[in-house]
Amino acid sequence: MTRPPIDFARYPLDQDTAAMGPIIAEARAQLDRDQYCSLPGFLTPEAVTEAAAEATGLMGQANPAESLRNCYLQRQGDPSMPADHPRNVLQPARYRMIAADLLPQTSHLKRLYFWEPFQHMVAAIVGAPKLYPNDDPLQPVNVICYGPGDQSAWHYDSTNAFTMTLMLQGAEAGGAFELAPNTRESPDGEDIPYMTEVLTGASDRVRTVSRAAGELTIFRGCNSLHRVSPVAGSRTRLMAVFVYEERPGVTGDPEVNQTVYGRTGTG
Ligand SMILES: O=C(O)CCC(=O)C(=O)O
Numbered sequence: 001m002t003r004p005p006i007d008f009a010r011y012p013l014d015q016d017t018a019a020m021g022p023i024i025a026e027a028r029a030q031l032d033r034d035q036y037c038s039l040p041g042f043l044t045p046e047a048v049t050e051a052a053a054e055a056t057g058l059m060g061q062a063n064p065a066e067s068l069r070n071c072y073l074q075r076q077g078d079p080s081m082p083a084d085h086p087r088n089v090l091q092p093a094r095y096r097m098i099a100a101d102l103l104p105q106t107s108h109l110k111r112l113y114f115w116e117p118f119q120h121m122v123a124a125i126v127g128a129p130k131l132y133p134n135d136d137p138l139q140p141v142n143v144i145c146y147g148p149g150d151q152s153a154w155h156y157d158s159t160n161a162f163t164m165t166l167m168l169q170g171a172e173a174g175g176a177f178e179l180a181p182n183t184r185e186s187p188d189g190e191d192i193p194y195m196t197e198v199l200t201g202a203s204d205r206v207r208t209v210s211r212a213a214g215e216l217t218i219f220r221g222c223n224s225l226h227r228v229s230p231v232a233g234s235r236t237r238l239m240a241v242f243v244y245e246e247r248p249g250v251t252g253d254p255e256v257n258q259t260v261y262g263r264t265g266t267g
């Protein structure tokens, strides 16, 4: 497979590993400190434009999702909890998902995802011994499309220790990626007052993370509430999402796939 269109002048993943050492160390330190790290201008501008055009062409086949949900991605609250408990704060989410099987194997995004030097870089940043592609037909590489008025609700990502996104096209206005670092230490160690502040818009600890086109972002979405604010203007915000695993052979839950992609991917 040909090399993915990374800006190698800035990110010398094509050289011996020492060349990337300082960049990896800085990203790792930022991830530890802020719960996210950014690698701006990761893909070449031409590749970003091409990937955005490819996603735009696939948008008609993307699965629309629209629901009220709490930060655990549940559509129903818990009547046994107080009304203002995070479980009972339901917020609107609306966007469309382009599943991995719609993207050709030759797409820039898949070439990046399957390129081993890139996998090694991500593993070094997140502190994993080794990372493996996800084997689900739908989940490994997606593009989330946010049209006018679309947004995501404040949420935690599911079980994976980190989440990785690459901005293909920003919105004209809105569509900010907002993250509240460390709203929980673990699913059993939640800071409910902090979470409540975030969910009611009263927290001054929320960070707006810069997201220029071509920027790669790795974040601890499992322990830090985050959301995408409502998009304004006619340009669709296009965000690529990559899922790596810490062991080989991981596939998705068909029920989750049905919810996210409108199909199970199994037949
Ligand atoms: O679109 C974004 O910037 C964030 C997407 C997100 O929350 C996720 O992939 O978990």
Ligand SMILES: [Fe+2]
Pocket: 155, 156, 157, 163, 221, 226
């Ligand atoms: Fe997320």
